Amino acid sequence: MEEYLERIGPADAVAMRAAEERHARLTKPAGSLGVLEELSVRVAGMTGSCPPPVPQPAVVTVFAADHGVHAQNVSPWPQEVTAAMLANFAAGGAAVNAFATNNGVDVRVVDVGVATSVDQLDIVHAKVRPGTRDLSQTDALTEDEAKAAIAVGFDLADKLVQEGYRCLLTGDMGIANTTASAALIATFTGATADAVTGRGTGIDDAALAHKTGVVRSALALHAVPPTEPLKALQAYGGLEHAALAGYILGAAANRTPVILDGVIAGAAALVAQAFHPAVIEYCVAGHRSAEPGHAVALKQLGLQPLVDLDLRLGEGTGAVLAYPILTCAVRALAEMATFEDAGITS
Template sequence: MNDLSPQIPSFDTACAERVGRYLDTLTKPPGSLGRLESLAVTLAGISGEDFPRVTPPAVVVFAADHGVAEEGVSAFPQSVTAQMVVNFAAGGAAINVLARRLEARLEVVDVGVATAVSGPGVVHDKVRPGTGNLAREDAMSRDEARAAIEAGQRAAERAAKAGCRCLIVGEMGIANTTASSAILAVLTGAPVAELVGPGTGVAGEALAHKRSVIESAIAARGVDSEDPMDVLARLGGLEIAAMAGAYLGAAARRMPVLVDGFIATVAALIACRLDPALHPYLIFGHCSREPGHARALAALDADPLLDLALRLGEGSGAALAFPLLESATAILAEMATFADAGVDNRDGH
């Protein structure tokens, strides 16, 4: 790409290899800590540090509304987006509980809620009050998509300036699984029927209707699948664009990004199409129950850390995976080497 974000530094392969060799000197059989070891190597390559740190983490939840909610694609009314922002501000949502457990910095960003919202910790960076109804018009203009990406970059910059060492990004937006499914179908060429799930609880005839709305929207919008900004503008969401921007902004600062569920992974796919240099900075927290999530993960060649049958969003699955990153860095920093402990290694030395 990329005029949408600062230059993303190269993954530090030399540092990663050095840390891999160091792990083999610790008091354990080589590779016996499995993915904790590969996580430690990844975090070293991302940070360029032999002993990387991921605490404190930052959690940023982007909130925005979707005009396509008018088509009855969600089990909940659009008003729930603003109500949930108030709930986040009051500390009552699942991500609040999990962020407190992690002692994370939590920020809620209104990048496109249809109505005015306020509360402690809510950042107002609204591009427009909700997207257009993608079933009838483009979701937004390219300039608006760019503005939402830039809002996400500003959130990553605030987290970095606050001293945070890892970014967890969540979202809130009624009907955003519809937009995400449409984006994923265009970017991967997969049939909509294989991607679209219940979202907030749509089933039966309502689920068939949701699939039909997405198929019709893709056909009507005339999207250029080779142009990620065109895909984002015609079919996307303001919070999806902001998430992509946050990923790009974090990577530019050598901050690892812990990716959440379906919508977050679709945002990651868009961001990687915008700038492939982002990919090594992404760590995938979990695989959700949304059927499209596995397809989105596959498109990114991603192997998620957890599978807990989640489908909430908000950054909840990524937050649950964060302690694994903490453990990986602690192993590096605190375990004794064979030489330090006076323990013979497998060669008897």
Template sequence: MPIAAPDRRLGERVGAYLDTLTKPPGSLGRLERLAVDLAAMTGEPFPRVTPPGVLVFAADHGIADEGVSAFPREVTAQMVTNFVAGGAAINVFARRIGARLEVIDVGVASEVAGQGVVDEKVRPGTANFARRDAMSRAEAEAAIEAGRRAAGRAAAAGCRCLIIGEMGIANTTASSAVLAVLTGEPVARLVGRGTGIDDARLAHKREVIERAIAARGADPGDPLGVLAALGGLEIAAMTGACLEAAVRRVPLLVDGFIATLAALVACRLAPGARDYLIFGHRSREPGHDVVLAVLDAQPLLDLDLRLGEGTGAALAFPLLDAACRMLAEMASFTTAGVAGGDQT
């Protein structure tokens, strides 16, 4: 797909301009790097990221039947209802940053479509990938396209930065399985407690994933095939959102482990997508450290979060807005009548 490279020359000019502002060069650290990156991504010398658009994709996982989660599968649909009612953490944080929030059903097992939910259901949950492929390649492609459409709607509505999040009981299991195949890392290094399982269930979760990977035999050189064999519909949809944001040169702020795994799949499908991704936070899931390292990503926050929904990315968003406002609103040494430092 046609993903243009960021405008690095513009980024260099913005970096030089930052050094004329009333501060020691580089003194605002990573905030300055953010400003440069956002300018290069958007092609705008004074980029803007407001308003943001939050996309929460929801789907169920057949692997939940193996007892790998602390919560029953029904919670997925119940949380979608909570999102629509405005009572979830992502609702609180999205309101705080003035975001447009869309909830998209790409695979909830029960019927939740109605006012406030976008119906993009590909199928009612994935199959139990311990027994057969989670979905077909065509279904994975359909979920990716659903994510692309969601990103397109947000961009058409005027959103200048996208945030991806998810809801799906057992999706840390699917994400760990996909990551293990794509990276070759041992399952034990990747699998965490998800929603809060105990030691016995953690050991069981690892065993289920190892057995499923062996049974599916997915090819790590075929990221779409890995996604279809072991992934989730909401993971595929977030992959599509990453791809569409890159095509449109819209910065995309990635949430935690599951969203970052989706970003990795997007980058394996289209390496140019990496240039348009910013990583919001480091979660407590052990696999998140691994996938961040693979993507050479340094997240903005580290708050011991492990909720998902897009919450960590929404909390990080004000840093992007601050970077843009710093660039646009700070006075230069010349306009402020302030003597510059000795640059020799």
């Protein structure tokens, strides 16, 4: 962990100031591109250059794992759906595949902790263990397992950047993963279980009350302080959350923008932020999930979502939808003419 964290530094303030100054000279009223202007300035800081290169190519990585807390009936879907969806991703049949094809984003799928065997699939096989333990009864992971899952994400981020990717997007899959997300978000924000627990795959009021009670009990059982991100991963998991935290840390270590998807990515980003606060300077919130915990997480992270369409699917769909907005923001900064170029005088 220490080696990973030592590679992360703050965004480049000089490049950001240069980007702000360039925006003031472009052929548009000051501030007229709104959030896109701030976004492009942030990318300049991430990459340390002004104007920054357009962040292409891009890849969305779908980390998949199962959760022992599924035994507490927090989801109406059988655990086997996780493995079935991995086969769907591998075959190109999921929503994230369709969005990625449309937006020119590559897709990688990673088994970091699926409970059943998926050895036959053409995906990245990095299983740390077959699902977590039940977070409502005991620690979901050991310290070594949590560290191993973080390493899966960090090392893959390194590899993807070495392969030439200039923007990393987060994706996830795991039945019952919104339960672990709620516990993590409550831990790092101080919010109550009621404020961060949502309907996930569409449970009814009675099931939501039960799920919220499971989260509340788990928080009382483990009582992890917000300054202990590794212990939080041990307590609640999930393996995909740990891998995503490593992936986000890896993007920051490589000064590469990372677009966060929904509530699972938000929970993982809170973990990453607790490991190294500067990591958030490399994060872009792709969208705001309909899951209530995501808005709580984004407020804590200080990130403004680019898209707000009541999505709650996961997979990386919101991040992939947001990707063209990021590239448009950077192209505007890099390719628009200045007043001087256009022969326009004030």
